[in-house]
Amino acid sequence: MTENSDTHGVVLTAEEKRRRRIRSLVIALSLGAIAILFFLVTIIRLGSNVANRPL
Amino acid sequence: MTDISTSRTDGLTASAAVHGALRDYLLLLKPRVMSLAVFTALAGLVAAPGEIHPLMGFVALVFIALGAGAAGALNMWYDADIDGVMSRTAMRPIPRNRVPPDEALTLGLVLAGGSVFCLGVLINWVAAGLLAFTIAYYFVIYTMWLKRRTPQNIVIGGAAGAFPPMIGWAAATGTVSLDSILLFAIIFLWTPAHFWALALNRSRDYERAGVPMLPVVAGKDATRTQILIYSVLTALAGIAPAITGLGGKLYLVTSALTGAAFVALALSVYIRREGHASDKAARSLFTYSIFYLFMLFAILLAEHALGLVS
Numbered sequence: 001m002t003e004n005s006d007t008h009g010v011v012l013t014a015e016e017k018r019r020r021r022i023r024s025l026v027i028a029l030s031l032g033a034i035a036i037l038f039f040l041v042t043i044i045r046l047g048s049n050v051a052n053r054p055l
Numbered sequence: 056m057t058d059i060s061t062s063r064t065d066g067l068t069a070s071a072a073v074h075g076a077l078r079d080y081l082l083l084l085k086p087r088v089m090s091l092a093v094f095t096a097l098a099g100l101v102a103a104p105g106e107i108h109p110l111m112g113f114v115a116l117v118f119i120a121l122g123a124g125a126a127g128a129l130n131m132w133y134d135a136d137i138d139g140v141m142s143r144t145a146m147r148p149i150p151r152n153r154v155p156p157d158e159a160l161t162l163g164l165v166l167a168g169g170s171v172f173c174l175g176v177l178i179n180w181v182a183a184g185l186l187a188f189t190i191a192y193y194f195v196i197y198t199m200w201l202k203r204r205t206p207q208n209i210v211i212g213g214a215a216g217a218f219p220p221m222i223g224w225a226a227a228t229g230t231v232s233l234d235s236i237l238l239f240a241i242i243f244l245w246t247p248a249h250f251w252a253l254a255l256n257r258s259r260d261y262e263r264a265g266v267p268m269l270p271v272v273a274g275k276d277a278t279r280t281q282i283l284i285y286s287v288l289t290a291l292a293g294i295a296p297a298i299t300g301l302g303g304k305l306y307l308v309t310s311a312l313t314g315a316a317f318v319a320l321a322l323s324v325y326i327r328r329e330g331h332a333s334d335k336a337a338r339s340l341f342t343y344s345i346f347y348l349f350m351l352f353a354i355l356l357a358e359h360a361l362g363l364v365s
Contacts, residue, residue: 041110
């Protein structure tokens, strides 16, 4: 580790920041897609019972 | 920030060591292997008795694919040292310093755990259990244990690649049956002939990396004999689904013809032992073996999708 990184931490380049942003975006989209899949599978499993609930 | 400083102390270049590009992470999942796993899992899913809702089938395939990708990432993490030595694998993301090893390991572990959990919760736990076993088998039994220790690495380790149709079948039915074991057996017996045909022309690569592939340890002639034996066994296993009723008439004809061609090409590898003709014969068998497996599962898939067999 250089003295600079010890005192100021690692400074990301523009390209590194871009890659990190894309990676974060893909992770967020993947988690969103999984949430949607869970919702859709739940609806399919419930079938017609989805509307059958006490009010 | 810990991973950043760790990676930098590993001496990797600054632009590559911090975060890989999206393409590099995708390459870690071995997309070609993943596509074969998805295709054979789809065949198992469709050929299985009963019906599965199309969306449930899609969900099952997504998590089987992610599980296969997880196994690929874990394999690349562990094998990074020998991958860098072999020409076939030297361009993989970790040897090229495109992705830090700890990120590959994290990706593999998260995808492995996530895919098994989601498959279990959303589809069923038999399929999830098989997926977990497949990932563990590929990573621990094949990659960590067998690959660097025995020339039978491909034979025993090949089981990992043979599980996807069984997982697809289990996703649809919640069970394991004789027919799904037959689909497993086809790929299991196919793998040695397929990989050894490749290894015949890459034996120097494996030798340099210290991987005891059969051509390196037992010699090329012994490998040719083994290829021929496994080709015959594969061709016989390929016909078996037509006997149990899983495959129809079209499958019977296709498996018999393509199986005969498989054995003929293996015989060609066995006979042609010198020079360019020998290399060409091994290359032809390797290429054809991919086509053979694709045809068997494609016909099986088509017959069941079109209702040609019950």
